[in-house]
Amino acid sequence: MRLRKKERQQLLKETIEENPFVTDEELAEKFSVSIQTIRLDRLELSIPELRERIKDVAKKNFSEQVRSLPIDEVIGEIIDIDLDERAISILEITKNHVFKRNSIARGHHLFAQANSLAVAVIDDELALTAKANIRFIHPVKEGDRVIAKAKVVNRMDEKGRTLVEVNSYVNQKLVFTGEFYMYRSNKPLKESQNENSH
Secondary structure: OOOOOHHHHHHHHHHHOOOOOHHHHHHHHHHHHHHHHHHHHHHOOOOOOOHHHHHHHHHHHHOOOOOOOOOOHOOOOEEEEEEEEEEEEEEEEHHHHOOOOOOEEEHOOOOOOOHHHEEEEEEOOEEEHHHHEEOOOOOOOOOOOOEEEEEEEOOOOOOOEEEEEEEEEEEEEEEEEEEEEEEOOOOOOHHHHHHHHH
8 A cells, every 4th residue: 555645754754763774775665666756755854865874873873982993984884883892884885986897896995894893893092903814705796785794703812912803795695704803002901811710
């Protein structure tokens, strides 16, 4: 059953408030209308496009939390972070990220998204990448949305480094994986000794 425009716009507004990361395509499917109709609805309701909404959420929620670098230096937009535990960012692949001849994303953009997320998740003023093992698993194309998920696997190895694992996905398909060994200035020694003594 198709909704009247007013009802649809009200529901559209509520849906976006609940999930700012919903795409125009997903909304079009949900309300059984064209993407063009969703865009017009958004314009009438003064709701910014997805990229702007993501930036907005990141600025509001995480600019205070990230310690190791300014939030605008993170490649992609952080949508969730729990310092020294895990973090998630989204990168929309645009024309600027791809090779002209085949529209495939250049690897260094995927690496930069994963690496900057590995830096951002560290609860320290200074976090530097000491070493990285990376694998590109699947080509990423223009228009894809890459979701990178970072997880702190080991806070302290014998060299005093933190291991962060980052997996990047497009539509739940793994496209990139990396292990980042991070050097940090405040080595949480006391904490690891306490853990060992339990």
